Amino acid sequence: xxxxxxxxxxxxxxxxxxxxxxxxxxxxxxINLGLEGIMVMGALGGALTLKYISPSTPALLIVxxxxxxxxxxxxxxxxxxxxxxxxxxxxxxxxxxxxxMLAAAAxxxxxxxxxxxxxxxxxxxxxxxxxxxxxxxxxxxxxQFNWFMLVALIALILAYVILYKTRFGLRLMxxxxxxxxxxxxxxNVYTMRWSGVLISxxxxxxxxxxxxxxxVSEWKFEVGVAGFGFLALxxxxxxxxxxxxxxxxxxxxGFFRALSNVYSGFDxxxxxxxxxxxxxxxxxxxxxxxxxxxxSNSRAPKAxxxxxxxxxx
Amino acid sequence: MGKKSSEGFLSKPxxxxxxxxxLCIVIGLLVGYVAxxxxxxxxxxxxxxxxxxxxxxxxxKAAAMKYLGNTLVKAAPLLMCALSIQFxxxxxxxxxxxxxxxxxxxxxxxxxxxxxxxxxxxxxLAALIAGGIFGIIVGLLxxxxxxxxxxxxxxxxxxxxxxxxxxLSGVKETASPYTxxxxxxxxxxxxxxxxxxKLFSNNKYVTIAIPLxxxxxxxxxxxxxxxxxxxxxxxxxxxxxxAKYSGMKEKRNVIIxxxxxxALAGLGAAFLFLTGYEQWSVTQSSVPxxxxxxxxxxxxxxLDPIGTIFASYFIQHITSGGSYLDKNIYPSQISDFISxxxxxxxxxxxxxxxxxxxxxxxxxxxxxxxxIVQSKKEEGGNK
Numbered sequence: 237x238x239x240x241x242x243x244x245x246x247x248x249x250x251x252x253x254x255x256x257x258x259x260x261x262x263x264x265x266x267i268n269l270g271l272e273g274i275m276v277m278g279a280l281g282g283a284l285t286l287k288y289i290s291p292s293t294p295a296l297l298i299v300x301x302x303x304x305x306x307x308x309x310x311x312x313x314x315x316x317x318x319x320x321x322x323x324x325x326x327x328x329x330x331x332x333x334x335x336x337m338l339a340a341a342a343x344x345x346x347x348x349x350x351x352x353x354x355x356x357x358x359x360x361x362x363x364x365x366x367x368x369x370x371x372x373x374x375x376x377x378x379x380q381f382n383w384f385m386l387v388a389l390i391a392l393i394l395a396y397v398i399l400y401k402t403r404f405g406l407r408l409m410x411x412x413x414x415x416x417x418x419x420x421x422x423x424n425v426y427t428m429r430w431s432g433v434l435i436s437x438x439x440x441x442x443x444x445x446x447x448x449x450x451x452v453s454e455w456k457f458e459v460g461v462a463g464f465g466f467l468a469l470x471x472x473x474x475x476x477x478x479x480x481x482x483x484x485x486x487x488x489x490g491f492f493r494a495l496s497n498v499y500s501g502f503d504x505x506x507x508x509x510x511x512x513x514x515x516x517x518x519x520x521x522x523x524x525x526x527x528x529x530x531x532s533n534s535r536a537p538k539a540x541x542x543x544x545x546x547x548x549x
Numbered sequence: 550m551g552k553k554s555s556e557g558f559l560s561k562p563x564x565x566x567x568x569x570x571x572l573c574i575v576i577g578l579l580v581g582y583v584a585x586x587x588x589x590x591x592x593x594x595x596x597x598x599x600x601x602x603x604x605x606x607x608x609x610k611a612a613a614m615k616y617l618g619n620t621l622v623k624a625a626p627l628l629m630c631a632l633s634i635q636f637x638x639x640x641x642x643x644x645x646x647x648x649x650x651x652x653x654x655x656x657x658x659x660x661x662x663x664x665x666x667x668x669x670x671x672x673x674l675a676a677l678i679a680g681g682i683f684g685i686i687v688g689l690l691x692x693x694x695x696x697x698x699x700x701x702x703x704x705x706x707x708x709x710x711x712x713x714x715x716x717l718s719g720v721k722e723t724a725s726p727y728t729x730x731x732x733x734x735x736x737x738x739x740x741x742x743x744x745x746x747k748l749f750s751n752n753k754y755v756t757i758a759i760p761l762x763x764x765x766x767x768x769x770x771x772x773x774x775x776x777x778x779x780x781x782x783x784x785x786x787x788x789x790x791x792a793k794y795s796g797m798k799e800k801r802n803v804i805i806x807x808x809x810x811x812a813l814a815g816l817g818a819a820f821l822f823l824t825g826y827e828q829w830s831v832t833q834s835s836v837p838x839x840x841x842x843x844x845x846x847x848x849x850x851x852l853d854p855i856g857t858i859f860a861s862y863f864i865q866h867i868t869s870g871g872s873y874l875d876k877n878i879y880p881s882q883i884s885d886f887i888s889x890x891x892x893x894x895x896x897x898x899x900x901x902x903x904x905x906x907x908x909x910x911x912x913x914x915x916x917x918x919x920x921i922v923q924s925k926k927e928e929g930g931n932k
Contacts, residue, residue, distance in 0.1 A: 269699060316893070326896035329643045329699060330848065334896060337841055338889035341882050348880035349588045356877040458882075459835045466703040473700070513711040520704040524690075527704075531696045 238378045239498050240491075246450045248483075248490030249388035250443045254468035255475065255482045256395045257439030262477060263399065264432025265412040265425075267541045269332025270317050271440045272465025273339030274310050276457070278441025279448045280343045281309030283455055284350075286365035298371035299383050302445060310441020311434050313339065318433040322426055325543035336465070343457040364454040372449055384446040391439060396479040408432055412537030415544045425544045440465065451497060463520070467493075470523035476535045485526075493519045560909055566851030568905075569898045570860065573849060577891035581883055589878050596879050600887075603870035611750040618749030620869045621862075622826050625762040626651070628861035629817025630843030631850065632766055635857055637810040638847065639773060640803060641786035646687050646702025647814040648840025649709040650680040654815025655822050655837075656713030659829055662731050662738035662822075663720035669738050673819050680815015681808045683709060688807035692800040698807075706836045718831045727828040740823045758820035763858055765813070770854040782806055814840060838885070842868070845888045848895035864888055 254271055261268035268274075285305040289298055317335055320326040344361045351358045373380045399405040410418040411428040419425050447464055448455040471489050475482030496515035499505045558564055578597065585593035599606060604616030630647050637644035644650075657679030661667040667675070683705055690696035721728050731738050740756035749755045773779040784792040785802050793799045817839070821827055846864045850857030871884030 320893070320896050324897055324900045326900065330844075331893065331896040333643075333645060333699075333841075333844055334889060334893035337845075338886070338893055341885035341889045344882040345584065345588075345880045345886050348882065352877060352880070359876050359880070361880075361882075462835070463703055463707050466700055469700055470704070473697075511715055513715045517708050517711040520707045524696075524701060524704045524708070527696045527701060528690055528694045531690075532694050534695065 239501060240494055242380055243451065243494030243497050244487065244491045245385050246382055246446070246490070247493040248486040249382070249385050250447045250450065250464065251468050251471045251486035251489055252388045252392055252483055253384075253446065254440045254443035254465060255472040255486060256391055256479060257436035257443065258469050258472045259395065259475075259477055259479065259482060260399075260408070260439070261432045261436035262472070262537050262540045263409045263412045264429045265415060265537060265539045265542070265544065266317070266321050266429050266433050267328045267332065268314075268317060268433065268436050268440075269329055269469070270314070270335030270339075270465075271332075271436065271468055272461060272463065273332075273335040273337070274313050274317075274437050274440040275444030275447065275461045275465050276336075276339040276343050277313040278306040278310040278444030279455065279461065280346065280363075280444075280457065281305040281441065282445030283363040283365060283448060286368045286449075287363055289368055291367040291371075293368075293371075295371035298368055302372070303387070303442060306441040306445040307438045308441075310437040310439075310444065312437075314433050314437025314440070317437075318430050321543065322429045322433070325545065328541055328543075336460075340458075340460045343460075347457045361457045362454050363457065365449070366453040369449055369453050382446075382450075384442070384449075387442065388446075391442075392479055392483050399479060404431075409537070411544075412539055415539050419544075419546065425546075429544065440468075443468070467519060467523055470527055473534065473536075474523075474526050474530050476530070477537065478535075489519055489523065492522050560906065563851075563853075565902050565905060566853065566856065566898075569895075569901050570849050570851055570856070572901070573891050573894040573898070574863070576894055577887050580890045581887035584883060584886060585879060588880075592875070592878060596874055596883075599873050600867050600870035600884060603866050603873070606873055614748070615750040615752045616869075618746075618752035618755045619826075620865055621749075621759050622752075622754045622756075622824055623821065623869065624862045624865035625758045626817035626821040626839055627842055627846055627865050628762045628766060628858060629820060630814050630840050631846035631857045631861050632769055632854060633810040633813035633817070634840075634843050635847040635850070635852055635854065636769060636773075636782075636813065637806055638852060639779075639786050640782045640806040641789065642691070642698050642803065642806060642810075644684070644687070644702060644807065644810045644814075645699050645840075645844070646683065646705050647810065647843055648836045648838075649702065649706035650683040650811040650814035651818045651840045652706065652709040652713050652836060653683045653811075654680040654818035655829060656709070656716050657815065658819040658822050659720070659728055659731070660716055662735050663717075663729060666735045667738065669740050669823055672738050672823055673740075673816065676815040676819035677812045678815070680818070681812040683815070684807040684809070684811020685804060687811075688804035691807070692803045706840075710833070710836050713829070714831045714833070717829055721831050726830045726832040728831065730825060730828065731823065732825045738823060739825055740820070754824045754826040756824050758824060762817070762820060765816075766854040766858050773854070814843075842885075842888060845892045845895075848898070849891055851898075864891075 258268055258271055282302045282305055285302045317331055320331045321328045347361045347363055373382050407423050408428050411425050415425045447461055471485045475485040499515050582597045585596050604613045607613045630651055633647045634644050654676035658672045658676040661672040661675045687698050687701050690701045691698045717728050740758055742756045746752055746755045781797045781802055785799050789799055842864055846861040847857050850860035868884045871881040874881055
C-alpha cells in the first residue's frame with residue numbers, strides 16, 4: 237500500500253511538472269507536442285550528471301546539479317521548437333513530432349557513443365546511476381520520499397501564482413487568447429511565446445529525469461519515455477488548462493500508472509490473473525475515455541496552434 | 550513561357566517542392582556527418598558514404614541486387630505508412646496514429662496467418678480492417694467528441710501495442726519472444742512473388758507487396774486529384790467550415806479519411822510481416838518506428854503520393870545503410886537521427902517557399918520596371 241502511494245505520488249509529480257509545462261506553452265499560444273522529446277533530453281542531461289557526479293557529493297548538491305542539468309537540456313532543446321514555431325511559423329504539430337523523434341534518436345546516439353568510447357564491446361543505450369540515485373530519496377519508514385515530489389508541489393503553487401496573480405502570467409495568457417489584442421496594448425507576443433515555450437522546456441526537462449529515476453536505477457534510452465509526454469498533455473486537457481485541476485488530474489493518472497508497477501503486490505489483484513499488458517494499457521485507455529468526455533467543451537486557449545503574424549489581421 | 554524559362558521553372562510548385570526536399574536532405578546529411586565527426590573523426594567520411602551506399606557496398610552485382618531487394622521489402626510498408634499520413638493530412642488531420650494502425654495490421658495479419666491458418670488474401674483483408682478500425686476510432690473521437698487526433702492517436706498506439714503483444718503470445722516460438730515463422734507454419738499466408746524474386750538474385754522476401762504499394766500510391770494520386778471525393782477531402786482540409794457550409798458532410802469525410810488512412814497503414818504491416826522478412830516480438834515495449842518514419846517520408850515527398858514513393862525509398866535506403874556501420878564505433882541510430890533532422894527541416898519548407906516566391910517576385914519587378922501595371926507574379930513571369 238505504501239508502495240502504491242509512493243509510486244502514485246512519483247508519477248503524479250512527473251505528470252504535474254510536464255503538464256504544467258504544456259500549460260504554460262499553450263497559454264502563450266504554442267501547442268507543444270514536443271514535450272515527450274524535451275523529457276527525453278532532460279532525462280539525458282540528468283542521467284549523465286548522475287553517472288559522472290561522485291557519489292560522495294552532498295545529497296543536496298546532487299539533487300541541485302541534476303535539476304540544473306535537466307533544466308538546461310530541456311530549455312536548450314525547447315528552443316528548437318520556439319525558433320521553428322514562433323519565428324519561422326512552421327506547422328506546430330509537425331515540428332513537435334519531429335522533436336520527439338529527434339530526441340529519441342539523438343539520445344540513443346549520444347549514450348551509445350559514450351558507452352562505445354568507454355568500452356567498444358558495450359553497444360547498449362543504457363545509462364546506470366545506482367549509487368548516486370540514492371541522493372534523490374529520503375526514507376521515512378518504508379515510504380521513500382523523493383525530493384522531486386516537493387519540487388512538483390512547489391511548481392504547482394508557483395504556476396498558479398504566476399499565471400493568475402502576476403502581470404507576466406496574465407499577459408502570457410492574453411497572447412494565447414487573442415494575440416492581436418495583446419499586441420495592440422504593447423505586449424510583445426513573440427517574447428511572451430518564447431517565454432511560454434522555454435518555461436515548458438524547463439518543466440518538461442525536470443519531468444524527464446523524475447520519470448527515468450522512478451523506481452529504476454538505469455535507463456535504456458532507446459525506449460524514450462513511453463508516451464508520457466502525451467499522457468501529460470491528456471492530463472492538461474483533463475485539467476482544463478488550470479494548474480489546480482491539473483494537479484488533481486495528475487494524481488488520478490499517476491494512480492493508474494503506479495498500479496501497473498505494483499499490482500502483483502496486491503493479493504486480490506494478483507488473484508484476478510489479468511495479464512500485465514492490461515495494467516500497462518490502463519493509463520492510455522483511461523486517458524482516451526477522459527478525453528472523450530472532456531474535449532467537447534474544451535477551455536483551450538483560443539489562439540493556440542496559430543502562428544502569430546504581426547502583419548495579418 | 551519559352552523566353553523566361555528559368556523564372557517559370559523556379560516558380561512551379563512541383564519544382565519548389567523538389568528543391569526544398571533536396572535542401573532538407575543535404576542539410577540533414579551534413580548534420581549527420583558532423584555528428585559522425587564528433588563521435589569519431591577518423592572514420593566519419595567513410596561512415597557517411599557507407600550510409601549512402603547501403604547495398605552498393607557489396608562487390609558483386611548479384612549480392613547488391615539481393616540487398617536492394619531487402620531495402621525494397623522494407624520500403625513498401627514505409628511507403629504505405631507515409632501514404633496513410635499523407636492522405637489524412639490532405640483532410641487536415643495529422644495521423645500520428647499510423648504507427649498504431651500499423652501495429653494493429655501486423656497483429657491481425659499474423660493472427661490470421663499463424664493461429665487461424667488463413668490464406669494470404671484473407672490475412673491482407675484482416676490487416677486492412679484492423680488498421681481501419683483503429684483509424685475509425687480516432688475519426689469518431691475527432692468528429693463527434695472533438696478529441697485531438699494526435700493525442701488519441703498516440704494513446705491508441707500504446708493500446709494497440711499491448712493488445713497485439715497479448716494476442717500474439719499464443720503463437721510465439723517456445724524458446725524466444727518472437728512469433729513463429731510464417732513460412733514454416735502456413736506457406737499459403739506468404740504473399741505470392743510472381744517470379745519477381747528472380748530479378749533480385751532469388752531474394753525470397755521480394756513479393757507483390759512492392760508493386761502493390763506503388764500502385765496504391767498512384768491510385769491515391771488519381772483519387773485526390775480527379776474525383777469528387779478527393780476534392781471534398783482537400784476542401785475539408787483547407788477550410789472545414791466552408792466545406793460544411795457548401796453541403797459536404799465533413800464529419801463523415803473525417804471518419805472515412807481516417808478509415809482509409811488506417812487501412813493503408815494496416816495493409817503496410819501485412820506487406821512486411823506476410824513476406825516472412827520479420828517476426829513480431831511479443832515482449833517489445835516500444836511502438837515500431839515504421840509509422841513515425843512514414844511522417845518523414847511523407848513530408849519529404851512534398852505531400853504528394855508520387856513524391857512520397859521516392860522519399861520512402863530514400864528514407865529506407867539510409868536506414869538500411871545505417872546498419873552497415875561498424876557497430877563498435879558508430880551507433881546505427883545515426884540514420885534515425887538524420888531522418889529526424891530531415892523532418893524537422895521539413896517544417897521550414899513553407900517558410901522556404903514563401904522566401905523563394907518573395908525573392909522571385911522582387912526579381913521580376915526589378916526586371917520589368919513600371920509599364921506593366923498588373924503585379925501578378927505568374928503573368929509577369931510568362932510574358
